[in-house]
Amino acid sequence: MRMLLIHSDYLEYEVKDKALKSPEPISEEQKKGRLEEVLAVFMSVEKADESNPEEVVEKAVAEIKDVASQVKANRIFVYPFAHLSSELAKPDVALKVLQRIEERLREEGFEVKRAPFGYYKAFRLSCKGHPLAELSRTIVPSGEAVS
Numbered sequence: 476m477r478m479l480l481i482h483s484d485y486l487e488y489e490v491k492d493k494a495l496k497s498p499e500p501i502s503e504e505q506k507k508g509r510l511e512e513v514l515a516v517f518m519s520v521e522k523a524d525e526s527n528p529e530e531v532v533e534k535a536v537a538e539i540k541d542v543a544s545q546v547k548a549n550r551i552f553v554y555p556f557a558h559l560s561s562e563l564a565k566p567d568v569a570l571k572v573l574q575r576i577e578e579r580l581r582e583e584g585f586e587v588k589r590a591p592f593g594y595y596k597a598f599r600l601s602c603k604g605h606p607l608a609e610l611s612r613t614i615v616p617s618g619e620a621v622s
């Protein structure tokens with residue numbers, strides 16, 4: 476799993492087109508989304524994560540919690556983003572991992588939005604620009620090498 480974490484004044488998206496044959500079904504309301512004062516987390520779920528998705532979920536949640544507490548963010552935007560890795564997990568595994576991360580972050584008390592999976596999306600982001608505003612993390616299940 477590769478994550479790019481951007482502490483932002485806001486992140487907003489608009490669904491444009493299908494990017495997969497069968498993208499995640501979404502409601503009219505989910506076609507647009509915006510959060511203010513948010514830690515945006517762009518995530519590519521990787522092939523190696525398929526060996527232990529639950530472990531990757533827990534490690535990702537721990538990393539996100541750590542960064543959120545450092546930048547004092549209590550809102551998280553989970554953003555599926557297939558451009559951080561050249562070894563992507565299959566879409567059905569990736570979607571489940573991202574849905575579980577969303578669930579676990581809510582359980583940890585965060586306000587969470589997740590951008591729809593399997594679409595081309597326009598987005599606007601306002602990065603705050605402080606020293607911890609742009610971070611990346613790589614997560615691998617135990618026993619897997621970091622590629």
Ligand SMILES: C[C@@H](O)[C@H](N)C(=O)N[C@H]1[C@@H](O)[C@H](n2cnc3c(N)ncnc32)O[C@@H]1CO
Nearest residue numbers: 494519520555556557563564569593595596
């Ligand atoms: C395209 C660009 O504008 C948009 N932002 C986009 O990336 N769309 C991705 C993700 O939503 C999702 N997706 C598929 N596989 C994965 C994966 N392994 N990890 C994360 N997302 C995935 O499926 C889309 C096409 O790859």
